[in-house]
Amino acid sequence: MLHSTAIPSKSNLFSIISENIKRRFPDSENENEEITNTSNPFQNMHMMPSSETNERYLRKRATRNNQSVNINGIYPSRESTNQLMGVVAHDLKNPMIGIRGIAEILLDDGIGEMTSEQKEMIGRIVSGSNSVLQLIEELLDVASIRSGKLQLQLEKASFSEIVTESVQLNSIHAAQKNITIVVENKAERDTLKCDSSKVRQVIDNLLSNAVKYSPAATSIKAILHSKNGRIGFSVLDEGPGIPEDEKHHIFQDFGRTSVQPTGGEKSTGLGLAICRYIVRAHGGTISFKNLPEKGCSFTVYFPTHA
Amino acid sequence: MISNLKALVVDDEEHVRTYIVLVLRKLGIGTILEARNGEQAVEIYKQERPDITLMDVNMPVMNGITSLQRIIEINPEAVVIMLTSLATRQIVEDSAEHGASHFVRKDTTKENMQEIINETISLFLDVESNASVS
Numbered sequence: 001m002l003h004s005t006a007i008p009s010k011s012n013l014f015s016i017i018s019e020n021i022k023r024r025f026p027d028s029e030n031e032n033e034e035i036t037n038t039s040n041p042f043q044n045m046h047m048m049p050s051s052e053t054n055e056r057y058l059r060k061r062a063t064r065n066n067q068s069v070n071i072n073g074i075y076p077s078r079e080s081t082n083q084l085m086g087v088v089a090h091d092l093k094n095p096m097i098g099i100r101g102i103a104e105i106l107l108d109d110g111i112g113e114m115t116s117e118q119k120e121m122i123g124r125i126v127s128g129s130n131s132v133l134q135l136i137e138e139l140l141d142v143a144s145i146r147s148g149k150l151q152l153q154l155e156k157a158s159f160s161e162i163v164t165e166s167v168q169l170n171s172i173h174a175a176q177k178n179i180t181i182v183v184e185n186k187a188e189r190d191t192l193k194c195d196s197s198k199v200r201q202v203i204d205n206l207l208s209n210a211v212k213y214s215p216a217a218t219s220i221k222a223i224l225h226s227k228n229g230r231i232g233f234s235v236l237d238e239g240p241g242i243p244e245d246e247k248h249h250i251f252q253d254f255g256r257t258s259v260q261p262t263g264g265e266k267s268t269g270l271g272l273a274i275c276r277y278i279v280r281a282h283g284g285t286i287s288f289k290n291l292p293e294k295g296c297s298f299t300v301y302f303p304t305h306a
Numbered sequence: 307m308i309s310n311l312k313a314l315v316v317d318d319e320e321h322v323r324t325y326i327v328l329v330l331r332k333l334g335i336g337t338i339l340e341a342r343n344g345e346q347a348v349e350i351y352k353q354e355r356p357d358i359t360l361m362d363v364n365m366p367v368m369n370g371i372t373s374l375q376r377i378i379e380i381n382p383e384a385v386v387i388m389l390t391s392l393a394t395r396q397i398v399e400d401s402a403e404h405g406a407s408h409f410v411r412k413d414t415t416k417e418n419m420q421e422i423i424n425e426t427i428s429l430f431l432d433v434e435s436n437a438s439v440s
Contacts, residue, residue: 090364093391097412098321104416105328133413140392151395 086143089136096136100129138270142253145277152195152281159192159231159302160185160224162200167222170207177263178217181207187224189231192302198278199302202286205271206235206298212261213239214295227301230284234299241290250288251276275300308433309336314356316340316347316373317389318365322412326360326389329419333427344373351377351384357431360423361406363390363397371400378405385430387423 103125106114114122144150163183171181192199210220218238225232239259242250246257256269272286279286284302291297313335315326320342327338339354341347345368347361359377363370370388377384387408388401401409408426410419427433 090392093413094319095321097391098319098323098325101325101416102321102328105325105332110328110332137413153395 083143083147085139086147089139089143093133093136093140096129096133100126100133103129135268135270138268138274141274141277142270145274145281150277150281152198154193154195157192157194157196157199158190159187159199159233160190162196163203163222163224163233166200166203166207169204170211173208174211174220177211177214179211179214180219181211181222182219183222183224185224187226187231189226189229189304192231192304194282194302195278199282202275202278202300203233205275206233206300209271209298210235210237210239212263212265212267213237213259215239215262230301230303232299232301234297236291236295236297238295241294241296242288247288251286308334308427311335311358311427311431311433312337312339312354312356314339314341314347314350314354314359316342316344316359316365316370317362318342319362322362322389326419329416329423330360333420333423344368344370344376347373348376348380352380355381357385358423358427359384359386361386361388362412363388363401364392371397371404374401374406375404385426387426 103122105111107119107122107126141150167181167183174181207220207222214220214237220238221234221236223234223236225234239262242257242259246259250257251272253273254269256267261267276286279300279302282302284300286298286300288296288298313330315323315330315338317323317326323340323342327340330338335358337356339350339356341350343365344361347359348368350356351359361370361374365373368376370390374386374388377386382405384405385407386405387410388397388406389410389412390397391412398409407430408422410422412419414422
């Protein structure tokens with residue numbers, strides 16, 4: 001079999017794990033103790049055991065040797081993980097921008113005329129690059145939000161204008177699936193003090209999700225409303241809704257559900273988590289419910305003073 | 307004539323430089339030079355005096371903001387468009403403060419990038435471009 005020699009046998013696998021453990025904790029005297037303390041040997045394959053396991057190990061070793069150990073200084077804190085995520089996303093983003101840009105210019109016959117088959121292949125590079133760039137953008141958002149670097153540029157904005165622009169953009173994709181977005185404005189207020197680009201990101205995400213999970217030839221309702229001095233926006237679709245046992249994690253990072261997009265679209269599982277962060281940063285709320293017959297609705301409220 | 311213009315593209319990422327060079331070539335700019343960091347950009351600027359410089363912000367050896375400062379010291383009228391993949395308010399303000407003529411996010415559409423370059427060329431260099439990327 002091709003490359004079969006590269007795959008270690010089970011016994012070899014444990015030798016590798018053992019070697020990894022020795023490399024990680026070279027000054028330990030008791031080999032058995034180390035294996036007990038790293039309860040999941042497969043974590044050692046990545047050289048990054050769970051922080052809980054390591055904390056236990058390090059505390060135990062420190063107590064035995066009468067030493068003090070700065071656990072937080074040894075394993076990456078949440079803050080440094082976020083910094084790392086930001087750096088990785090940034091360093092991935094630049095080359096991807098170049099790759100997509102060059103591919104787009106090729107697609108426009110910028111270097112010379114191409115055959116339709118060549119164009120199709122280059123088109124796939126463009127669409128693949130766009131997917132990666134979207135994921136990078138979302139990772140950057142999460143990293144900046146989690147490290148407390150999300151800065152809102154507050155200004156007065158027309159909420160209905162933000163929604164209208166987003167509906168126009170999402171209608172293009174919706175039309176490809178023969179889906180209609182119907183807008184209803186019941187709001188008594190319109191002016192919002194907000195970071196309009198971030199609010200737009202929330203509205204875009206809710207609408208694009210609705211399009212993504214709606215069956216073809218259905219309609220999506222986009223309703224603007226107001227309640228107790230707050231401006232609201234609800235999106236109602238005719239999709240499958242969210243399974244009961246998956247409801248609790250839809251606003252969490254990478255909180256993907258088993259529901260599949262209807263047109264083969266991609267989902268990073270970060271969009272709704274980012275929405276929640278942005279809405280909360282504005283002092284607003286975000287919620288969803290499955291509708292009695294079919295589909296579900298997502299609702300955001302923004303305080304008008306925010 | 308836009309074809310008489312000389313441009314300098316500064317970015318440490320080769321893919322990005324190639325992309326920007328292709329955008330400028332489609333606009334009809336006649337001479338396009340490249341530098342891979344801010345220091346190299348200053349040296350090339352001194353020797354070649356490009357009409358327009360497109361400068362990345364985050365680069366090794368010398369970053370784009372320092373390079374912009376040096377270029378503006380050499381020629382206060384230099385036309386420099388800053389490029390970045392991460393546009394924070396700080397970067398935009400620093401660029402404006404140190405004399406950048408414009409600012410463009412690298413991940414914007416190529417049409418938008420073309421528009422910004424065209425706008426800058428016609429505003430600062432009094433040259434009209436009729437070329438189109440798309």
